[in-house]
Amino acid sequence: MAARREYDAIIVGASFAGLAVARRLTGDVLLLDRHEVGTVQTSACGTPLWVPRALGVESSVLQVHDRLDLRTPSRTITYDLREIPFCTFDYRAFTQGLLAQSRVVFLRAAVTGIEDGAVTTASGRFTAPVVVDASGWRGVLVHERDRPPTERGGYSFGLETPTSLEDDKLTLILDRRVMRRGLGWIFPVGRGSLVGLGSYVGASKLGPPLRSFLGALGAPTASYHGTFFPSRMLRPTVGRIFAVGDAAGQCLPLTAEGIRPALYFGDRCGELLRTVLEGRLTLDAALAEYTRIVNRYRRAYAVLRGAQWLATYAPTRCFALVAAALGKRPLLPCWWPRYGAFGRFGGAAA
Numbered sequence: 001m002a003a004r005r006e007y008d009a010i011i012v013g014a015s016f017a018g019l020a021v022a023r024r025l026t027g028d029v030l031l032l033d034r035h036e037v038g039t040v041q042t043s044a045c046g047t048p049l050w051v052p053r054a055l056g057v058e059s060s061v062l063q064v065h066d067r068l069d070l071r072t073p074s075r076t077i078t079y080d081l082r083e084i085p086f087c088t089f090d091y092r093a094f095t096q097g098l099l100a101q102s103r104v105v106f107l108r109a110a111v112t113g114i115e116d117g118a119v120t121t122a123s124g125r126f127t128a129p130v131v132v133d134a135s136g137w138r139g140v141l142v143h144e145r146d147r148p149p150t151e152r153g154g155y156s157f158g159l160e161t162p163t164s165l166e167d168d169k170l171t172l173i174l175d176r177r178v179m180r181r182g183l184g185w186i187f188p189v190g191r192g193s194l195v196g197l198g199s200y201v202g203a204s205k206l207g208p209p210l211r212s213f214l215g216a217l218g219a220p221t222a223s224y225h226g227t228f229f230p231s232r233m234l235r236p237t238v239g240r241i242f243a244v245g246d247a248a249g250q251c252l253p254l255t256a257e258g259i260r261p262a263l264y265f266g267d268r269c270g271e272l273l274r275t276v277l278e279g280r281l282t283l284d285a286a287l288a289e290y291t292r293i294v295n296r297y298r299r300a301y302a303v304l305r306g307a308q309w310l311a312t313y314a315p316t317r318c319f320a321l322v323a324a325a326l327g328k329r330p331l332l333p334c335w336w337p338r339y340g341a342f343g344r345f346g347g348a349a350a
């Protein structure tokens with residue numbers, strides 16, 4: 001239990017976004033999460049291999065992938081990822097590795113909101129001039145308390161389960177017989193794979209279709225994990241609160257890659273906040289600069305959101321034609337290195 005009530009900065013959420021901010025900060029910083037770090041995984045943990053390398057947590061990598069298959073009813077399209085290989089990693093090792101690089105006070109406490117400038121939790125109230133909401137899609141500080149954010153639309157839902165299936169590539173499945181308005185995936189993680197379904201329209205009753213999919217793969221079901229994730233960028237600041245990661249709608253539409261943006265925008269936010277804590281930048285200037293950084297990406301997010309709409313509603317055959325063209329020369333080298341390099345960060349921990 002943290003004895004103090006006043007800090008220089010408070011970060012709510014100790015997953016990708018919150019830890020990326022935390023590792024950049026110096027001073028008296030309180031990091032709050034309702035769970036111990038790394039204990040509740042909600043993601044398949046697939047990301048470019050350079051990400052854990054850049055963050056000094058490469059030992060968390062479980063498997064490296066230089067190929068991705070997109071399976072559709074009419075064809076399978078293979079993407080060569082060798083230029084920017086992907087990996088799957090161990091969530092606990094990755095997040096605990098980031099925590100070890102941070103000089104923050106971690107407190108396990110469920111946050112209930114913000115009142116008169118104080119962050120309220122089950123363990124009391126805490127204050128700080130700098131407050132960051134990195135609490136995932138719920139955005140416990142930045143979203144309205146009496147209305148779930150998913151009611152506004154712009155959220156997908158994913159459910160997945162560990163299986164014993166082994167493979168040497170990532171697989172995405174775009175097939176309405178498997179998942180009506182969304183996609184399926186098989187992400188190998190060394191011994192076994194995570195198999196899941198995602199609904200682009202936020203349908204959360206995915207247990208029955210996932211069980212049928214697993215049945216078709218011959219994979220017995222075990223435990224499930226899943227949650228909502230955003231597919232629409234939201235405001236990066238609300239009043240004087242910084243929002244990072246899924247709390248700010250920064251998960252990429254279509255590909256549902258949310259780890260890299262959470263880490264990237266978290267890193268940029270942390271870098272700015274460090275200068276605030278060192279007295280070199282005002283809080284207002286940091287709020288404006290963070291908004292400017294995030295807004296530079298709005299057009300790219302809008303393009304991916306358009307592509308997600310096509311994947312959801314256009315005939316799969318047409319989508320597959322475009323996806324096949326994008327997977328070959330001359331188009332592949334035009335977009336893949338840029339997509340794969342998005343969010344490059346290299347700053348050392350504070």
Ligand SMILES: Cc1cc2nc3c(=O)[nH]c(=O)nc-3n(C[C@H](O)[C@H](O)[C@H](O)COP(=O)(O)OP(=O)(O)OC[C@H]3O[C@@H](n4cnc5c(N)ncnc54)[C@H](O)[C@@H]3O)c2cc1C
Nearest residue numbers: 013015016017034043044046111136158245246257258259
């Ligand atoms: C099934 C599934 C598979 C996915 N697979 C991938 C993938 O392979 N690759 C990829 O890039 N993205 C993937 N995503 C998306 C990715 O998981 C998210 O975009 C990413 O986790 C966002 O990170 P975050 O730090 O913003 O939020 P989160 O990872 O959701 O972390 C939020 C943190 O806040 C804490 N918290 C929440 N509420 C409170 C509260 N009231 N009080 C205290 N603490 C609180 C939580 O305990 C958690 O630690 C997947 C999503 C799902 C659902």
